[in-house]
Amino acid sequence: MTIVQGSGATRNDHQKNKGIWQDTGAPSAALFNVVGKPAPLKDSFKKVTGEAVYADDMKFPGMLFCRILRATKPHARITRLDTTRAEAMPGVRAVVTGRESDRRFGVLPVSQDELSMAIEKVIYNGEPVAAVAADSEEIAERAIWAIEVEYEPLQEFLKPQDSLKEVAPELQIHDKVEKKHPNTNIHKAVDQEFGDVEGAFKQAASTPGASFRFDGISHGFTEPHAVIAHWDAEDRLQLYTPQQVPHYTHRALAKVLDLPMHQIQVIRTTVGGGFGGKSDPFQHEMIACMLARKTRRPVKLTMDREETFLTGRGRHPTEARMAMAFDKDGKLLALDSDVIIDGGAYGSFGVVSAYYNGVLSNGPYYLPAFRYHGKRVYSNRIPSGAMRGHGSVNPRFCTETLVDMAAVELGLDPCELRLRNFLQPNTITPHHRFRVTSTGIREGLEEAMRRSEWKKKWGKLPYGHGIGVGCAWYISGSALPIHWNKLPQSTVHIKIDMDGGVTCHSLAADIGQGSDTMIAQIVAEVIGCKLDRVHVKSTTTDTAPIDLGSYSSRVTFMAGNAAREAAEVIRRDLANAASKLTGQPAQYFDFVDEQIVCRSKPGIRVGFMEALHEAQADRGALIASGSYQSPPLGGEFKGSNAGLSPSYSFSAFICELKVDPDTGFVQPLKIWAAHDCGKALNPLSVEGQIEGSVHMGLGQALTEQMRYRNGQMLNANFLDYKIPTPFDTPDIEVIIVESHDPEGPFGAKECGEGALAPIIPAVGNAIYDAVGVRLFEVPMTPDRVLRAIEAKARAKA
Amino acid sequence: MTMLLPRFELHQPTTVAEALALAKAHAGDFDYLSGGTDLLPNYKCGLNARGHVISLAHIAELKQITRDSIGAGVRIVDIERNADVPRSVAGTAGHIASPLLRESGTLGGNLMLDNRCHFFNQSYFWRVSLGYCLKADGDRCHVVPMINDGGKSVLNNKVCVATHSSDLAPMLIALGAEVTFAGPEGSRTLKLNDFYFGDGIARHERKPGEILVKVSLPKWAHEVRSGYRKLAPRQSIDFPVAGVAVALDLDGARVKTLRVAVGAVDTTPVLFDFSRAEQKKPPASYLFTDPLKNMPDVIGKQLDDALVEQISKHVQTQVQPKLNVPMEPGYRKKMCGVLTRRLLAELRDGGTAKA
Numbered sequence A: 001m002t003i004v005q006g007s008g009a010t011r012n013d014h015q016k017n018k019g020i021w022q023d024t025g026a027p028s029a030a031l032f033n034v035v036g037k038p039a040p041l042k043d044s045f046k047k048v049t050g051e052a053v054y055a056d057d058m059k060f061p062g063m064l065f066c067r068i069l070r071a072t073k074p075h076a077r078i079t080r081l082d083t084t085r086a087e088a089m090p091g092v093r094a095v096v097t098g099r100e101s102d103r104r105f106g107v108l109p110v111s112q113d114e115l116s117m118a119i120e121k122v123i124y125n126g127e128p129v130a131a132v133a134a135d136s137e138e139i140a141e142r143a144i145w146a147i148e149v150e151y152e153p154l155q156e157f158l159k160p161q162d163s164l165k166e167v168a169p170e171l172q173i174h175d176k177v178e179k180k181h182p183n184t185n186i187h188k189a190v191d192q193e194f195g196d197v198e199g200a201f202k203q204a205a206s207t208p209g210a211s212f213r214f215d216g217i218s219h220g221f222t223e224p225h226a227v228i229a230h231w232d233a234e235d236r237l238q239l240y241t242p243q244q245v246p247h248y249t250h251r252a253l254a255k256v257l258d259l260p261m262h263q264i265q266v267i268r269t270t271v272g273g274g275f276g277g278k279s280d281p282f283q284h285e286m287i288a289c290m291l292a293r294k295t296r297r298p299v300k301l302t303m304d305r306e307e308t309f310l311t312g313r314g315r316h317p318t319e320a321r322m323a324m325a326f327d328k329d330g331k332l333l334a335l336d337s338d339v340i341i342d343g344g345a346y347g348s349f350g351v352v353s354a355y356y357n358g359v360l361s362n363g364p365y366y367l368p369a370f371r372y373h374g375k376r377v378y379s380n381r382i383p384s385g386a387m388r389g390h391g392s393v394n395p396r397f398c399t400e401t402l403v404d405m406a407a408v409e410l411g412l413d414p415c416e417l418r419l420r421n422f423l424q425p426n427t428i429t430p431h432h433r434f435r436v437t438s439t440g441i442r443e444g445l446e447e448a449m450r451r452s453e454w455k456k457k458w459g460k461l462p463y464g465h466g467i468g469v470g471c472a473w474y475i476s477g478s479a480l481p482i483h484w485n486k487l488p489q490s491t492v493h494i495k496i497d498m499d500g501g502v503t504c505h506s507l508a509a510d511i512g513q514g515s516d517t518m519i520a521q522i523v524a525e526v527i528g529c530k531l532d533r534v535h536v537k538s539t540t541t542d543t544a545p546i547d548l549g550s551y552s553s554r555v556t557f558m559a560g561n562a563a564r565e566a567a568e569v570i571r572r573d574l575a576n577a578a579s580k581l582t583g584q585p586a587q588y589f590d591f592v593d594e595q596i597v598c599r600s601k602p603g604i605r606v607g608f609m610e611a612l613h614e615a616q617a618d619r620g621a622l623i624a625s626g627s628y629q630s631p632p633l634g635g636e637f638k639g640s641n642a643g644l645s646p647s648y649s650f651s652a653f654i655c656e657l658k659v660d661p662d663t664g665f666v667q668p669l670k671i672w673a674a675h676d677c678g679k680a681l682n683p684l685s686v687e688g689q690i691e692g693s694v695h696m697g698l699g700q701a702l703t704e705q706m707r708y709r710n711g712q713m714l715n716a717n718f719l720d721y722k723i724p725t726p727f728d729t730p731d732i733e734v735i736i737v738e739s740h741d742p743e744g745p746f747g748a749k750e751c752g753e754g755a756l757a758p759i760i761p762a763v764g765n766a767i768y769d770a771v772g773v774r775l776f777e778v779p780m781t782p783d784r785v786l787r788a789i790e791a792k793a794r795a796k797a
Numbered sequence B: 001m002t003m004l005l006p007r008f009e010l011h012q013p014t015t016v017a018e019a020l021a022l023a024k025a026h027a028g029d030f031d032y033l034s035g036g037t038d039l040l041p042n043y044k045c046g047l048n049a050r051g052h053v054i055s056l057a058h059i060a061e062l063k064q065i066t067r068d069s070i071g072a073g074v075r076i077v078d079i080e081r082n083a084d085v086p087r088s089v090a091g092t093a094g095h096i097a098s099p100l101l102r103e104s105g106t107l108g109g110n111l112m113l114d115n116r117c118h119f120f121n122q123s124y125f126w127r128v129s130l131g132y133c134l135k136a137d138g139d140r141c142h143v144v145p146m147i148n149d150g151g152k153s154v155l156n157n158k159v160c161v162a163t164h165s166s167d168l169a170p171m172l173i174a175l176g177a178e179v180t181f182a183g184p185e186g187s188r189t190l191k192l193n194d195f196y197f198g199d200g201i202a203r204h205e206r207k208p209g210e211i212l213v214k215v216s217l218p219k220w221a222h223e224v225r226s227g228y229r230k231l232a233p234r235q236s237i238d239f240p241v242a243g244v245a246v247a248l249d250l251d252g253a254r255v256k257t258l259r260v261a262v263g264a265v266d267t268t269p270v271l272f273d274f275s276r277a278e279q280k281k282p283p284a285s286y287l288f289t290d291p292l293k294n295m296p297d298v299i300g301k302q303l304d305d306a307l308v309e310q311i312s313k314h315v316q317t318q319v320q321p322k323l324n325v326p327m328e329p330g331y332r333k334k335m336c337g338v339l340t341r342r343l344l345a346e347l348r349d350g351g352t353a354k355a
């Protein structure tokens, strides 16, 4: 791992203005005590020793076990649903069906289209139809199969093309569809055009275009969904759930169960991986609560892997047609893109996905003209949703492939062409008005080129051996909250009592990405204490102030800023106390290593505990609150909110690989992964995030695909869903680029999602360099690669 | 649809005789269990589970490994690390499943493992959705729904084409291994190749209650050039979707003996014995590979590139993979040719190829 400084680094004016850090001009690590230093994640010891408690580990007195009966048809009317036999079974305590509630929910207020359990008809194979709570899992399992269901099949919509067609209203999967396309199964259509696209294509020197296809993929997180619901003796509902976004579940529960929010406590359990797959409010959460209400006993529901696949929310199966226009110097002139994404049975985050698939193509290159037609359709397949790199990954493969094609056509080095087009720091994109504050993509790409010896290799390696590049950008927190209101997007509370322990409360969900550690580091840095003093409580809605949770790569930026603001309040309290004790002015103190040191007379200093107790005199525990709200951003057209972010991350990857021309197998040899995360608050965890992104992206690039037979997923298990093993994963060299974002906490931006997208086109472009074929279908499985090689040989012959 | 093991009674005999007695007592309603890495996942899916499970894991007689024979209870990892077995066999063992599974899985289980199919290796819920098939609980086949019966296309309610997915079986067959069984009527030894036959349900002719005791290798197996090439989507954990094993004996540059055994493309491993010494009944159905059909003459010929090509083409043409495991049949078929060609050339040029 190397850390490279972005040259366009904007100083952190935000911090400077607050007079907290001395401006030495150079953002150097020496300035910080905690931030920028590798820190093992706070929960890692518990995880590696097995001490961490996941929902499935929890036991409560009198606990019941739930199993869900799922639809065995993709699209069918329920003609009979009889639970009598199941109810009569010994050990069965309650059975629920769709009759329990007809209230629909969904993560987006505009797509409230999920029922807890199907009513009247089922819309995908795997949809919950009924559920049982029983004394044991075994009894519950037997009982669900004693429920009698009969179906009358309806026309199935299993290909996105079918969903575009007009159909009779009774065949629509959902009543509410895109207004522009009534009587279809189109969920959302986005049509945008800015700048002179036609003109650009007319004057262009190179106009590469192609059709692309992407299979759906799944998050493949380690921990299957598992929840426990308890309607307690005080008539409050407690839900234990490994949620990325406890707040949205909290809202949905209140709606579906018809309870005031304050009567519900959502407790986030240790999350065994999420990647976007645990960020919707879920049917199984509702079902467990309904059974808890009926039985008044704790109800546990643990899914198996197949059910976890069926619950879905992975990356949309995608069909795209795209073309780009470049002038003779390789300057990008326009993008014309047409994308259909298969949303499966529910809306989920889909309206956002429909926008992101288009608008996030406005970077990392300056794009003067833009046309986008995007459609998200409903189908009778597993619901798609938000997955790491949400909405940006598939179109990024398309554009990065086209950029490469243009470079070849224009006789330019693909890296050089990219360098000519990157957005500059402090730019506003011409149409969507995305505000780019910091970017270190140029430094990142240049460093990756140097380290990979790109110039020596590209176009020069022997047949079967190649090198390729891919670049990307990503939002660092969606500026637009899903529920429109005036509340901050993140709030953090701090409490310090006489014991000197610093307790931070936040609802930013640590899903393994290390947000608890991030909050602790920021607070420790600001108040000058050791990291092990700081304890982050981020699990419980009763005590944690609302945070919109872990999605859209928002946590470090937003919760981090909120934590910093809260810590600054404490810092002022301590400075005032130190001032009182020493007679020196409060603003002249530095906070270093549990000492509050007078800046001009370093001999004068007060220990952390001494200052703390002085500050606590007459008032007790110090408490403080900080919050974050994105600044107003963007243009004023329909959909202008999509893609807005207070800052953007950038990445540039280079991949070297071998292709076996006889078998089509692709063997990645080495990846150089440069990612601009603003400031690496915790380089150890940034490195982990980037390596994880590369590994996950390689899965989509080469092996992972959700395969279907009609409406049924063929490979809903980890033997047949091919996540790369350690043996398949090459050496990854992480290059962290620090561009010091002016508004990020200590200059930080996201690093959890943006680093996934570039690896896929880097692989595709390296395949081209190795064997001269372009792959337009992802994953680039051996049979597809071989077919392309053979087609090329045939064309030559 | 939870992955709970169905209830069964577990027996843990310590001798083969004891195990056979238990088998007799529970005839028709038991399975032997060795490492459990194949049987138990199938049980969890509710596939043909029985009321009694007789574990062979505590029987010392099954665990011997020498230069000449390997006990059925020997773990894959112990074959992988044994210096006395042919390198090609150790190497093949090292390609099975994953390091962790090789710690549990055994030779017996590997040779006896159940055939695989996308429509069979699924949860109960999944199979309810699609409808059961011949191999468990049903009366049809989702892979070959219709079958040609005397010129007429009729509903296939008899032939299962589930894929035999063992790595070691083709390697051991190529090397001419024999298997010894202990059964109610005493013990018997036969060629491993003769042991396998039939469709994806029958797959071999083990008599009720018989226990595989050991696999013996002829002296020849240690002397010839041999190797194995596996096709699988990933470099670890995946079952083979095609596997080519070769045993080659050269007389100078001329072929003395050539045995190519191909796994994971049919209901059993398929032996191409180019000396035609080990001939089996031709397969009962056109759905299965007939290695003898149009088999080129290679014995005594110079193993030049052209002959290598001819042999690989023959293998490629004859194998009949089905669309019931990962990767397309057409691709797997083609790869059988590529793997055979590469392995043959490597064995010819370099002596013993690593697996």
Ligand SMILES: Cc1cc2nc3c(=O)[nH]c(=O)nc-3n(C[C@H](O)[C@H](O)[C@H](O)COP(=O)(O)OP(=O)(O)OC[C@H]3O[C@@H](n4cnc5c(N)ncnc54)[C@H](O)[C@@H]3O)c2cc1C
Pocket: A719, B031, B032, B033, B034, B035, B036, B037, B038, B039, B040, B041, B056, B072, B073, B076, B095, B096, B097, B098, B101, B104, B105, B106, B107, B108, B109, B110, B111, B112, B113, B114, B165, B166, B167, B168, B210, B211, B212, B213, B237, B238, B239, B240
């Ligand atoms: C994820 C995964 C990946 C796998 N990948 C591979 C792979 O790449 N290649 C491969 O070849 N296999 C693979 N397997 C299958 C299996 O793990 C191995 O084949 C292993 O060697 C089976 O041995 P076992 O002892 O665990 O078998 P068990 O499960 O104990 O038994 C399997 C069958 O053999 C019978 N049996 C076992 N021993 C005897 C005996 N002595 N006499 C009579 N019958 C007996 C049992 O009754 C049972 O029907 C994989 C399995 C899993 C779960």
Ligand code: SF4
Pocket: B116, B117, B118, B119, B120, B133, B134, B135, B136, B140, B141, B142, B143, B144, B159, B160, B161, B162, B200, B324
């Ligand atoms: S091949 Fe065998 S296992 Fe597969 S569907 Fe047909 S009968 Fe069932």
